[in-house]
Amino acid sequence: MPLTLLGSVSPSEGSKRLAPETEPIAMRTRKRMKEPSETPQPTTADDSAQDIDEVEEGIDEFEEGTDEVQRRRGEPPIWANTRQQITDALEWYRCMQGGAAHKEKKCTGFLLDGDNGDRSFMSDEVFITRMGGGSNNTLLRIEIPHRYCVMDWFLITDVWMEKMGKYAGYRVRLEKLDLSTQGWWTEQGSLPLRHSNQPPPSRKCGQCGTSSLQIYVRPGWTCLEKSCPKFWKFRDTEPKDFEFHPDFLDYRHPRGPDIPNPGPLAEIVDRNIELLEGIADREEWRGIVCPECRKCIQRVTWDSWDCANDFSRGPQETCCYKVLRKLREIPLESVLDGAKPYTSRQMENKIEPVVDDSLKPYEVRTYQLPGVGSITHFVSNASINGRENGPDDMFSQLQKLDLGLRRYPLGSAQGEDVIVDEAKAEPAKAKLAKAKSARAKPATPTRVKAKRVKVQLVKPKLEKAKKVKSSSSKRQYGTRVKGTLTCHFAVNYGVPYKYVVSVDSKAFSDAPAEILTALGRLSWATENAVTRAGDQYQPPNELLALGYFEDMKIGFHDDGESALGPTIATLSLGTRSRMYIRMKAKYYFGVSNLNVPTPGDPVLPRCIKEEQRRSIKEEFEADRITKDVYNKRRKAMLQRSGNKQPPKLLTLELKHGDLVVMHGAKLQKYYEHSVEPDKGLRFALTARYIESKDEADLLKGEFKLQDHQIYDGQ
Numbered sequence: 076m077p078l079t080l081l082g083s084v085s086p087s088e089g090s091k092r093l094a095p096e097t098e099p100i101a102m103r104t105r106k107r108m109k110e111p112s113e114t115p116q117p118t119t120a121d122d123s124a125q126d127i128d129e130v131e132e133g134i135d136e137f138e139e140g141t142d143e144v145q146r147r148r149g150e151p152p153i154w155a156n157t158r159q160q161i162t163d164a165l166e167w168y169r170c171m172q173g174g175a176a177h178k179e180k181k182c183t184g185f186l187l188d189g190d191n192g193d194r195s196f197m198s199d200e201v202f203i204t205r206m207g208g209g210s211n212n213t214l215l216r217i218e219i220p221h222r223y224c225v226m227d228w229f230l231i232t233d234v235w236m237e238k239m240g241k242y243a244g245y246r247v248r249l250e251k252l253d254l255s256t257q258g259w260w261t262e263q264g265s266l267p268l269r270h271s272n273q274p275p276p277s278r279k280c281g282q283c284g285t286s287s288l289q290i291y292v293r294p295g296w297t298c299l300e301k302s303c304p305k306f307w308k309f310r311d312t313e314p315k316d317f318e319f320h321p322d323f324l325d326y327r328h329p330r331g332p333d334i335p336n337p338g339p340l341a342e343i344v345d346r347n348i349e350l351l352e353g354i355a356d357r358e359e360w361r362g363i364v365c366p367e368c369r370k371c372i373q374r375v376t377w378d379s380w381d382c383a384n385d386f387s388r389g390p391q392e393t394c395c396y397k398v399l400r401k402l403r404e405i406p407l408e409s410v411l412d413g414a415k416p417y418t419s420r421q422m423e424n425k426i427e428p429v430v431d432d433s434l435k436p437y438e439v440r441t442y443q444l445p446g447v448g449s450i451t452h453f454v455s456n457a458s459i460n461g462r463e464n465g466p467d468d469m470f471s472q473l474q475k476l477d478l479g480l481r482r483y484p485l486g487s488a489q490g491e492d493v494i495v496d497e498a499k500a501e502p503a504k505a506k507l508a509k510a511k512s513a514r515a516k517p518a519t520p521t522r523v524k525a526k527r528v529k530v531q532l533v534k535p536k537l538e539k540a541k542k543v544k545s546s547s548s549k550r551q552y553g554t555r556v557k558g559t560l561t562c563h564f565a566v567n568y569g570v571p572y573k574y575v576v577s578v579d580s581k582a583f584s585d586a587p588a589e590i591l592t593a594l595g596r597l598s599w600a601t602e603n604a605v606t607r608a609g610d611q612y613q614p615p616n617e618l619l620a621l622g623y624f625e626d627m628k629i630g631f632h633d634d635g636e637s638a639l640g641p642t643i644a645t646l647s648l649g650t651r652s653r654m655y656i657r658m659k660a661k662y663y664f665g666v667s668n669l670n671v672p673t674p675g676d677p678v679l680p681r682c683i684k685e686e687q688r689r690s691i692k693e694e695f696e697a698d699r700i701t702k703d704v705y706n707k708r709r710k711a712m713l714q715r716s717g718n719k720q721p722p723k724l725l726t727l728e729l730k731h732g733d734l735v736v737m738h739g740a741k742l743q744k745y746y747e748h749s750v751e752p753d754k755g756l757r758f759a760l761t762a763r764y765i766e767s768k769d770e771a772d773l774l775k776g777e778f779k780l781q782d783h784q785i786y787d788g789q
C-alpha cells in the first residue's frame with residue numbers, strides 16, 4: 076500500500092534546519108511521541124501541559140544549534156499540490172476525504188498528514204499512526220519537497236485499539252514493503268536499518284482471554300480488547316510516559332508469496348509518444364503523472380493535459396510538459412441509441428406538470444412552484460433536432476470548435492473565494508466518516524498472515540537523530556492552496572458570470588456562429604416561458620457553455636448571484652440527463668445544519684412540518700409570541716440530523732434538443748438544482764441576464780443575431 080505524505084515545508088522556504096545533538100532512537104521515539112497533534116485530541120489537562128513543555132524544550136535547543144542541513148536521499152516518485160490532483164491521477168488513492176482510501180474492503184492508500192495524534196512514530200521503514208489520521212511529518216528530519224508526496228508501497232502489519240484521551244481509537248503499524256532499498260525520505264548517508272523477525276511478546280488477558288501484543292515497554296503490557304474491563308489499564312492508572320517495545324519497532328514482517336507484488340505506483344508514460352485520439356470517456360479526464368517532473372496533472376482543459384495549467388502551481392515550478400489531445404468526433408447516434416427509459420425510482424417527482432402543445436412541435440410541460448416561480452420544459456423531437464443548424468448540427472459543430480472549455484475551481488463556481496486551506500478544511504462529514512470507519516475495524520491486534528522466514532536476529536543500529544525546530548514546519552501547515560476543480564468543463568460568453576474572472580468571459584462579438592445560434596433558441600424559450608408567466612421578457616446577455624465527458628456532472632447548486640435576472644434558460648445537447656430540483660436544506664428543514672432556525676423562514680409548500688411552521692409563523696407575525704419564543708419553538712420542533720439532505724422535488728428527463736427555463740426572482744434563493752448525464756458526451760448551453768455597471772463587461776454581452784439565428788420554434 077503506498078503512502079502519500081503531506082509536505083510541511085515548501086521548497087521556496089529552503090531546507091529544514093536541524094539541531095546538532097543526537098539521541099538514540101528509543102529516546103527520540105519517546106519524546107516525539109509526545110508532540111501535540113495538529114487537531115486537539117481530548118486529553119487530560121496534565122497531558123497537554125507536558126506536551127507543550129516538551130515542544131518548547133525542542134525549540135530552545137534548536138535555537139542554540141547550528142544551521143546544519145539534513146539532506147534527503149531522493150525525490151518522491153510522484154507528487155501533487157492538491158489532494159484532487161492525487162485522486163484524479165492515482166487509482167489507489169481515489170479518496171477526497173478522510174485518511175485511508177479503500178477498495179473492496181482493502182486499504183489501498185494512506186494519507187499521513189499533520190493530524191497525527193499522540194504516540195505517533197516514523198522511522199525509515201516503520202510508521203505508527205492513528206487510523207484515518209496520520210503522522211506528523213515533523214517526525215522526519217528531511218525537508219518534504221511538495222505538499223503531497225507519494226512514499227512507497229507499505230504493508231499494514233498491525234491494527235489495534237488504544238485509549239486516546241477520553242476515547243478509544245484505532246492505531247495502525249505500517250512497514251515499507253521493499254526493504255532492499257532505502258526510501259527517498261531517509262537521510263542521505265544513513266545506513267540501511269537492520270531488522271529482526273522477532274515481534275514483541277504477546278500475552279493472554281486474565282480477564283477476557285484475548286491475546287494482545289506488548290506494544291509499549293513502558294508503561295508495559297495491557298489488554299487491547301476494547302470490550303474487556305482491563306482494556307488500556309496499566310499499573311499506573313494515568314501513565315504519561317510511553318515507550319515502544321523495541322521489538323515492535325524493529326521486527327519486520329516476513330515477506331512471502333502471500334504478499335503480492337503490487338507493481339509500479341503508477342503507470343508513467345509520455346502521451347506525446349503514444350498520441351492516440353481521445354473519445355471523451357472516463358479515461359480522457361483522468362489525471363496523469365507528468366513523465367518529466369512527476370507531478371499529478373489534472374485534465375483542466377478540454378483538449379490537453381498541461382503540467383503548467385495548475386491553479387495551485389508554486390512559483391518554483393518550471394515544468395512545461397503538455398499533451399495536446401485530438402478528440403475523435405462522437406457521432407450523435409452513439410450517445411442517443413440504446414437509452415433505456417428511466418425507472419420510476421430514478422424519476423422522483425412531487426409536482427405534476429401542466430402539459431400543452433400550443434408550441435408544436437414542442438411539448439411544453441410547466442411545473443409551478445407556488446409563490447416562487449415556474450420551471451418550463453420544452454420537450455424536443457427528431458424533426459426539430461434534425462433541422463439545419465438545429466441541435467444535431469450543433470452537437471457536431473461544438474465538438475469541432477475550439478471553445479476554450481476548462482474546469483474551474485469549485486469555489487468560484489459556487490461564487491466563493493477559490494482559495495481554500497486544505498490542511499485545515501476537513502469537513503465535519505469527513506470526520507464522521509473517519510469515526511465510522513474506525514468503528515468498523517476489529518478490536519484486537521491483527522497480524523497479516525504470512526510465511527515466516529528465518530533471519531538473523533540483530534540489534535538495530537542506533538540511528539543518529541537530530542532535533543527539528545518543530546514550529547518551523549508547523550507554521551507551513553497553513554499554506555493556502557487553491558481547491559477542487561468542477562466535474563465539468565465551462566466557457567463563458569457575454570457579461571461575466573460567477574464562474575469566471577472578467578477577462579475569462581468572451582464577448583459575443585467574438586463568439587462562433589454556433590454560440591449565437593444557440594443564443595437565438597435560448598432567447599426564444601426565455602421569451603415564451605416568461606410571457607406565459609405574465610412577466611416582462613428581458614433578453615439574455617450571458618451564455619455559459621458546459622461540456623461533460625463521460626461520468627461528469629454538476630452537483631447541487633443555485634445559479635443565483637446578486638446581479639442575476641429572474642430567468643435562466645438551458646439547451647441540452649447530446650447524452651440524455653436528469654435534472655434534479657430540490658428545496659435548499661435551510662428552507663426545507665427550517666434550521667441550519669447546526670440547528671439554528673432559518674431567519675425569515677418562508678415556509679415553502681412541501682417543506683418539513685409545513686402546517687406547524689406556518690401556524691407559529693402566523694402567531695409571531697401577529698405579535699402573539701415574541702421572537703425568542705418563536706425561535707425556541709422552532710428549535711424544539713425542527714431537528715436536522717447529521718448531513719441529511721432534502722428530498723428531490725422534481726426530476727426532469729433532459730433529452731437532446733430539450734430546453735428548460737427556470738423563472739422566478741426567488742427560485743435560485745430557495746431551490747437548487749443538479750444535472751447528472753447518462754454515460755456519453757453532453758453539452759449544456761445556458762443563457763441568463765446579468766446586471767452590470769461595468770461598461771466593458773456590458774459590451775461583451777451585446778449581440779445581434781443574423782436572420783437565420785433568430786429561432787422560430789420549429
Ligand SMILES: O=C(O)CCC(=O)C(=O)O
Pocket residue numbers: 619621629634645647654748750758759761
Ligand atoms: O447541465 C445543465 O443542464 C445545467 C447547467 C447548470 O446548471 C448551470 O450552468 O448552472
Ligand SMILES: [Fe+2]
Pocket residue numbers: 632633634748
Ligand atoms: Fe445551474
